[in-house]
Structures are given as structure tokens and as C-alpha cells.
Amino acid sequence: MRLRADTAIMLRIAVRNLFAGRAKTLIIGGIILIGAALVVVGSSLVDSVDRGMRASIQGSLGGHLQVYDERSKDPLALYGGMMGESVLEPIEDFAKVKSVLEQVPNVKQVVPMGIDQAMVATGNQLDVALEKLRQDVRERLGGDHSPELGRRYEAHKAHLRRMIGILREDLAQARVLADPNGPDIKEMIRNADALKRASEGAFWEDFDRAPLDGLEFLENRVAPLAMEAGFTFVRYVGTDLEAFFRAFDRTQVVEGERVPPGHRGILLGKWYAEEWLKLKPARLLDKIKTARDAQGRRIARDEELSRWVREASGQLREVSLQLDPIQAEEAATRLRRALGSEERELPKLLAALFQVNDDNFDRNYRIFYDELAPLLRLYMIRIGDTITIKAPAKSGYMNSVNVKVYGFVQFRGLEQSGLAGVMSLMDLMTFRDLYGYVTREKAAEIARIQQRSGARAVSRENAEAELFGEASGLVGQGTAAAIDDSKLLVPRTEAELQDQQDRSYSQEEIDSGVALNAALILQDPGKLRDTARDVEAATRAAGLHLKVVDWQEASGLVGRFVTLARLILWVAVLIIFLVALVIINNAMVMATLQRVKEIGTMRAIGAQRRFVLAMLLVETVAVGIVFGLVGAVVGVGGLWAIRAAGGIPATNDQLYFFFSGPALLPTLGSTSVAIALAIVIVVSVLSGLYPALLAMRVTPLEAMQAEE
């Protein structure tokens, strides 16, 4: 009763005072309102990004937990770090790790991984043309003398001669620019001679008589001179492909097929293929189309789009060079018909096709894909090709492996994201070969070499006796045995390599060997922390040197984005509320000083100090709660408005990944409103405390002062 009666009067006085000082109340309230709205909108946005990223990372590569060797120099960074790929100590025996981790409760799956970058030899236009000619020669030597093959043979020869001509011009230009006394000049002259020979009529007359000799010269002396990029970089994860597809159900093969179970093979990232392997003008057309269709941009009004149009037009030689004379004639015919043009020359027709503007873009885009694309090799690497991948192995040498491309792969929801889409999936055996880790096959090969060369394992303890003791063959035998390299380095035959391509590996073979890290998929992701602790305990008990990190930590810089965004948000919130604190404090101190007499009177009449303290606090807290609530409602409304407007569009690759889709549709964070109100209350209590303490110290004597 007592409490209710004087609390009521306290509230009444507070509210009436607030209304009496409307301007002051509105200023204080406005700041609190903005702060609360910012907290609600900001924390909801960050939470939504957090969810989006969680989905992106967990569904594409991260899983829930990751383990890697704790002795690694760098931390694991699934999406690459600031200084390129992180250097991890290998997990020597993945099978053991797997068996230990699978015993931990709540662990559903353990997926081995090894992430790295390598060079891919893509071949160049000259190689492709040579390959066609070689095919023709083979068929002719096989006894085919049909006029159709004859025409094709001539066309392919002409195509090659044209390319050599262009190459010769390029090289002549390079020679003009080169230092005539430089170290490379001799090499340049030799190359120029080779090209001169290959351009002359006499060479091609000889070619008809002895085509194999001619091909050998072209392949060994001319093809390496082609200056266009013969390789590109690929970022891949070597993994147990079957396990990977089970663990990451966002993974989709968009073209081609999955690598057959247990086989070697690679699935190239779809986005990577588009961005790096696709014919440049075609890729530019695609990008313009996306920009126009999805983002409503227009070539006429957009500097970037018109630059892309110019870029595409500048790279048409890549298109025409691909076409041999027969194909070129066909392409010209098709373009004349589709464009309704009288033009004879293919380059001019191509130029017309790529002279796109907002009016003809959709038509020309269609013409390109319907008429021209079937004649072209759109991607430098095609599905079904066997590609050569090179990477520096652990030993420091370059290792290279051949691996078949089975298809293009992408992660559902992350199709447009470079961060996720650049990733290619490779089988674990190929990864081990490439990275220079000793697979069982390699171990067997080394054993074979050792046996043939007579090498013996020499341990450190008895090295002296072994090498220089009585029994040592080295002592007293001055003549060195001739070592026949060719016998030692057993070259793998085509057949052996083919065998490797075709054979299937058992689960045991896939598991036993090296991996760099492993993703853990949990039954119940909600118990991530507990499971991480369990995993750590289990690995320690098993004597494994593993570091356990969650998906966020494992994703390196990318994973820190949410933390960073959150930090920025809270710094902004902190600043706003610090300002609010100062302003509210000031205003309330002023108000208190104006009310000294009133407060003194209350004290004289019999109000206790704590009544005065509470009365003043109620005033600021009431402002805080009322305007905090309004601010929260404004924030919720703001979120609703953002959703209604279609969300925040992901304008670049990174945002696409963070949003886990083309736009961020923010949802109200479950705790956002509660946090906003809690902050508002804390801030209003803090800012009201000092003036309230001042008021509490007002004595009843103040009431007795005569002057008003």
C-alpha cells in the first residue's frame, strides 16, 4: 500500500515534469530512440549476416568443427588468408584420426581435406589446332583417303599456318623491343628461325610427304613459343569425394557427372570455370546480361558495363583464332543470316555482333550462344578432358599429375560467390600425389627404385660401419659403377597412367594416408562447444596433436567478418549512448538545479532521501523506456521496410557469400529488442544517477530560502 501510494505520486511527478520540459524530453528521447532503433536494426542485420555466413561456411566447406595439426605454422584458413594459403603440418595418418573422432559422441561424419592452389596447364590455341591436325594425319596414315578428310586436313593446316604467321609477327615485335646485347637475344634468334621455317611453303610441302617429322618439329620447336597463357591457377580441396557430397549437401554437380566412387578425378568450381576458363568475350557477355537482368543496370548509363563491351570487342581475335577455315566460313554464313548483314569478312561480322547496346543486347546475346558458341571451345578446359596440374611438392620439386575433369560443381545458394565458387573438388589420392605426400603406390615405387639401385637403408647409429667398415662395398673399390638413369627412373608408361585413371580405390586406401585438415559434421550443431571439448579430450587421449577449431575460426579472415561487423556496430552504439549519457546527464543536472527549492520542500515536509533519489531516477528511466520502446518499434519497422523492399542486395562476390544469397533479408534478432531495452535502461539509470545524487544532497534548508 505504502509503496504503491508514493510510487504512484513519484511517477505522476516524473511524467508531469517530463511534459513540463517537453523540448528537453524530446531531445533526450530522440537520442535514445535513435540508439534503440540502431541496436535493433544493427544487431538484427549482423545476426542475419551471421546466419547467412554460418549457412554458407557450414554448408560449403567448413562443417561444424575442423581439426588440423596443432604444430602448424599458420592457422587454418579455409578460404585463404592474407598471405595466400596457410601452411599446415600434415595429418600423417588420417585413418587413425577418423577412427578416434568417429567415436566421439555427437560426431556424425569426419571428412578429410587438403586445400591448396596449383597450376593447371590449359593448353593454348596452337596446341588445340595441332591436336586436330595430328588426328587428321593419323587417319590418313591409317588409310583414309576420303575427300572430306582431305578438305579437313587442308583446313587444319591452313589454320595452323595462320596462327604461326601471327605468332611470328608477335615475336618480331618483341625482338624490336628487346636489348640487342641482352642474354636472351640468341634464344630469340633461334626461335625466329624456327618460326620462319614453319611459315615457309617448303616446310609444308615436306609436311605432306613426312607428316610425323613435321608434327614433331611443330610440337617441340613451335608450340612452346605460343605466348598466350598456357596455364592458370586452380584452388582445390582434395577430399574423400563421396564423404564430401554426403557431408555438404549444398554441393551440386551442375554439368557433367560426379567422379565415380573411389576413382581419381576433379570437379572444377563452376564459378571458377566461368571466371577463369571461359572464353573472355563470352564471359563478358554473361556478366553484362546478369547486370542488366538481375541488377537493372543499363549499358548506356553504366561506366562499368560500357567498359566490358569495349573489352569484349577488343578480344575478338581469341574467337576468330579458334576457327579453322571451314568453321570460319560456317560462322560467317550463320552471322550474316542472323544479323541480316551483307558483310563478307568474319572479323567485321564479329565486331558487329559485339557492338552491343541496350536495344540489341538480348538479340545479340542469343545469336552468340545459338549460332556461334556451338562452333567454339567456350572453356579452356572441357568436361572429359584430362588436365595436367602442377604444384610445388613438400620436397620443393614441382610435382605434376594428370587428372580427369568429370564436371563443374557449385554450392547451392552460393552460385555467384567467388569465395565459395572458386573451389574445385579433387579426389584425395590425386591430392596426395600432387602435394608430394607418399601414397602407398609411391612408397612401392620408391621401394622398387631402391631395390634396383641397390640402395640400402642406413641408420644413423651404424652408418660408419655400413659405409666404411670391412663389409662395405665402397671401401677399396675405386671405380664408380656406371649408373644407368633410365633404369632407375622407371618412367610410367601411358598404360600405367591409364590404369591409375581407371582403377578404383577402396575406402581403406582413401583413408590411410595424409590429409591436411578434417571437417567434422555434428548430429546436433547446437552442442558445438561441448563436442569441441570432447573432441579435444579424445584426440589428446589418443596422442594426436590436433587443434580443434569451430567453423568460424577455421574460415580465417572471412570468418572474422561477422566479428568485425559486430565490433563496428557496437562501437557505433557505444558512441551514440555515450553522447546520450552526457546529454541526458547535463539536462538532468540543469533540471535538478532548477528544482532545488521544490526538492528541499519535499525533504522538509518529510520525504526521505531515497524518495528524492528514486523520483529523479524514475524520470530518466521513464524517458528511456518510453523512447527506447518507440525506438525498438521504429527499428522493427525499419527491418520490415528493408524486407518489403527486397532486402539489401549483394552487390559483390563477398557480400553474396556473407548474405548466403543474392540479397540479405534481415529477420528480427531474437534478442535484439531485449538488448536494446536493456542498454537503454542501463544508460538512463547511469545518466540519471549523478543528478539524482545531487538532488539527494539537497537539504530541507533550501526550502526556507526567501528568494524565489
Next chain:
Amino acid sequence: MPPIVQVENVSKIYRLGKTEVPALRDVSLEVHPGEFLSIAGPSGSGKTTLLNLIGCVDTPSRGRVRVDGRDTLELSERALTDLRLHRIGFIFQTFNLVPVLSVFQNVEFPLLLQGGATKTERRDRVMKLLEAVGLHTHARHRPSELSGGQRQRVAVARALVSRPALVLADEPTANLDSATGENIIDLMREMNERDGTTFIFSTHDARVMAHAHAILKLADGRLVGREELPAVVEEAR
């Protein structure tokens, strides 16, 4: 009946920097229930200081003040506040109503602080007092809508609402014209006679002090005499 106020050899010294300013010097007096006293004296004679000591808003430097039998020096701040709330009513020179509360709420305020009374009890008490001071028709008005005399009547009602044993009024008529001032003193006296509430008020207006039972004369911080005014009382009646 024991005296409601006992002042024994009280001195009050204020410090202004290094100089000591004596406001009261060795004052002794007793006030008995039902008295209607005026404290008179020129400005600076110690009237306000004496009232503050009696009203438990201040404590003496030397000597003792007993209110309702309790030594104010021995009471805590909280106990002093409680003593003021339950035993003493205050009427101020500048009225000192809470501007954001209505007339009714201003009078009700001490009851709310006391607690204990129900809403109906509070309403009855407040309305009865407002009627007694002639302002029951102004219950919903804000202080700013009232004249000075009306405000002081509200203050009288507020001072009496908690049924105090003692009401202190420091220059209650100083901000009023003389006719209104005399009306207020008459109102206070009426209350004194009706309920037997003890009143002590200070004034330097000879016409106002003439309404008291007795005048305590202060000069230079000393009590210089007590003048009984039975005749005046008779005359006033």
C-alpha cells in the same frame, strides 16, 4: 502536559570562511501544546534559525532542542525526517507548492509519504481541509492558477493534513499584502482553536504579530523577552 518544544541554552554558529557568525546565542524557551506563538525581531535577529532548529531541519551548535520529547541531536537524518513527516507541519514564506501537482495532490502529498491511509480516507481529509481553507472548489487547479493568498491557504491545508502536533511558519505573510496576510493568520488561529494544534510563526509585521497569544522577541540572536497578549486576543475576537 509536557512542553512540545524545549529549547535549552541553544547557540547556533554559522561559519563563513574563517569568521564565525553567531545566529543564536544561548536561547532557552518552552512551547506548550495549543499555544499560538509569534517570533518577532528585525532581519538577522535569528528568527529563521530558531524555527529551523525547532523544525528539525537543522541542529544546534550548542545546547539542546527537544521536539515532542526527543533530542534532535541524537536523531539520525532519517529519524529527523520521520519526525518532521509525522509531528511537524511547515508553511513557507514562498508557499513552496509542487508546481506540477494539482491543489488536491499538493495537500495529499504528506499523506502519501506517510502511507497508511486509504484512498477514501485521504480524499476525505484533503477535501475537509480544503473546505476549511475555502478552496474546495479549486481542488483540480494547478498552483500557478491561484493567487498568492490562495496558494498560502493550500500550504496551510498541506501543513495540517497530517494532523501534526506543531506547525511552523517562517514569515508566512511576507509575500502577501497586509489584508491577505492577516486573513492567513486568522485562518491559522482558527485551526489552532479548532484542533488545538500548536503554531509558531515568525514575522516582523507588528499587525500580524498582534494576532498571537504571545510574542517571543529576538534581537541579535538573543531572546530578549516574552510578551503575553491576552488583551489582543480578546480584541481580535
